[in-house]
Structure formats: C-alpha cells, structure tokens
Amino acid sequence: FIALALVTIIWVLWGYSLAFGPDLFGIIGGLDWIGLFNVGLEPSPLAPEIPHLAFMVFQGMFAVITPALITGAFADRMKFSSYLLFLVLWSTFVYSPIAHWVWGRGWLGLMGALDFAGGTVVHINAGMAALTAVLLIGKRRGLGRYSMAPHNIPLVVLGTALLWFG
Numbered sequence: 001f002i003a004l005a006l007v008t009i010i011w012v013l014w015g016y017s018l019a020f021g022p023d024l025f026g027i028i029g030g031l032d033w034i035g036l037f038n039v040g041l042e043p044s045p046l047a048p049e050i051p052h053l054a055f056m057v058f059q060g061m062f063a064v065i066t067p068a069l070i071t072g073a074f075a076d077r078m079k080f081s082s083y084l085l086f087l088v089l090w091s092t093f094v095y096s097p098i099a100h101w102v103w104g105r106g107w108l109g110l111m112g113a114l115d116f117a118g119g120t121v122v123h124i125n126a127g128m129a130a131l132t133a134v135l136l137i138g139k140r141r142g143l144g145r146y147s148m149a150p151h152n153i154p155l156v157v158l159g160t161a162l163l164w165f166g
Contacts, residue, residue, distance in 0.1 A: 003068045010091045011060045018096035026107035066122045073130035076140035
C-alpha cells in the first residue's frame with residue numbers, strides 16, 4: 001500500500017515527465033510535464049487515440065506495480081524508512097529512465113525494442129533490482145534461527161490465483 005501511495009505521488013509530480021516527456025538525448029524525458037503540467041484530455045503524443053491523462057494513469061499502474069514486485073526481496077532485510085527512500089530513488093533514477101528508453105521513444109525503442117507486456121521495463125527491471133538488493137543486503141535477519149514458513153497458505157494460493165487471473 002505504501003508503494004501504491006508513494007510511487008503514485010512521485011509519478012504525478014515528476015516520474016511521468018521523466019519517463020514520457022519530450023526526449024533528452026534518448027536517455028530520459030524532459031520536465032515539460034512536471035506536476036502533470038499540460039497533461040489533460042487532449043490526445044497523448046505517444047498514444048494519439050487516447051487522452052493524455054488516461055495514458056498517464058495507465059502507465060502509472062506499471063510504475064506502481066514494478067517496485068511492489070521488488071518488495072519481497074526486502075522482507076526481514078531492510079528497515080521501513082530505508083524502503084521508503086529506496087522507492088523514491090529507484091522510481092526516479094531507475095524505473096523512469098528505463099520506461100523512457102523502451103516506451104517513451106528513447107534509445108532502445110528507436111533501435112526497435114518491443115515490450116508489449118512489460119517484460120523489460122517491469123519484469124527484468126524488478127528482477128534485477130531484487131537480485132541486486134539481496135546480494136548487497138545479505139541474508140534475512142533470523143535466517144536459520146526460527147521458522148520462516150508461510151503464515152497462511154490459503155491466502156498465498158488466493159493471491160497467486162488473483163495475479164494469474166488478472
């Protein structure tokens with residue numbers, strides 16, 4: 001829930017502009033749309049058949065879910081305040097540029113990279129971030145000293161089924 005709240009704020013204030021704003025050297029978007037300035041019901045430059053605001057909200061969903069995928073790697077490894085700082089920094093300096101590279105007419109998109117379901121921007125990006133975090137932070141606190149079995153297997157199955165169905 002905190003990733004949903006914090007990343008949504010980041011996305012509205014500067015993340016969307018960095019990811020999908022007018023291109024700066026193929027690396028990152030400009031700050032033309034910071035705070036959603038001039039993002040309204042007119043057609044989006046990147047999706048001319050839908051309103052710009054709808055495109056921003058749709059892309060915001062990917063921005064929110066990507067760091068949420070990484071969260072499991074932080075369980076019992078990181079303080080909550082550190083996780084909040086990670087969300088701000090990672091969303092700004094990793095997610096937004098990579099989204100721009102592939103989906104925002106950045107250098108990978110111009111080379112012909114296609115990413116219809118978020119395989120690069122969402123899944124590879126989140127997987128590499130989680131792996132890096134685990135390697136840098138180390139083992140979970142208490143690993144080997146107490147049981148870390150799932151607490152409610154029916155809810156784990158339900159959550160997995162909801163994700164699969166969705």
